[in-house]
Amino acid sequence: MARDLLQHNIDIAKKRFDFLVKNYTGARFNNLEIVEFLGSSKEGFIVKLLCDCGAMIDRPFTRIKNNRIKSCPSCGRKRRAELLKVDMPVCKERLHSIWCNMKTRCTNKNSPSFNNYGARGIEICDLWLNSYEEFKLWSLNNGYDDSLSLDRVDNDGNYEPSNCRWTNQREQTLNSRVRSDNSTGERCISKLRGKYQLTIDGKYYGVYESIELAIFNRDSLLGYLDKRIV
C-alpha cells in the first residue's frame, strides 16, 4: 500500500517534469533562456540557463518563473550599478561628488533640490559646468580640504569663482540665516537679486519686477489653486 502511494507520487512528479520539459525548454524569462531541465532538488526542479551575456548557470525553475532571478549574478550586479548611477553618480573622491551634486541641483529638473537652485535661476559658470578638472583646480587653489563645504557668498548668485568659497558648516548656516531674514513680509514672496520671487508650497512660480506684481500673481494663483482643490 505504502509502496503504491510512493509509486503514485513518483509518477506525478515524473509527469510534471515531462510537462515542464515539453513546455518550458527554450523559454525566455528576462535575460535568461532555459536550456535544459536537470532534475529535482529541495527547491524543486533545477534548470540550466543561458544568460544574454553567454554565461551558463543552474537555478531552481520556480525562482526563474517568479522573476526572482533575472540574469546571471554578474549581469545582475551591472544592472544594479546602472540603476544607482541614474540618481546618484558614483564618485571617486569627495570633491568630485560635490561637483556632481552642484550640477544636479542646478540642471536636473528631477532633483528634489532643483526648486531651490536651478528653478531660481542659479547657474554654474561654463568653466565649471563643462570641466571637473577646472573646478578641482580652483578648489585646490582656494583652500579646499575635506572638512569644508562649498558656499556661495551671495545666496542668490551663481556657482562661479567670484561668488564661491570653501567654508565650514558654521559659517554657511550663518549665511543662510541672512537669506531667511531677507523676507518681504509677504507670504510666499522673497527678494531675489532686487526682484521678487514667488514660491508656493515649495514650488517656484517666477520672479517679478515689482512686489505688487508678485502679490497679484500669488493671489490669482492661490485662487486658482483653491478652486482646483474644491
Ligand SMILES: [Zn+2]
Ligand atoms: Zn549575464
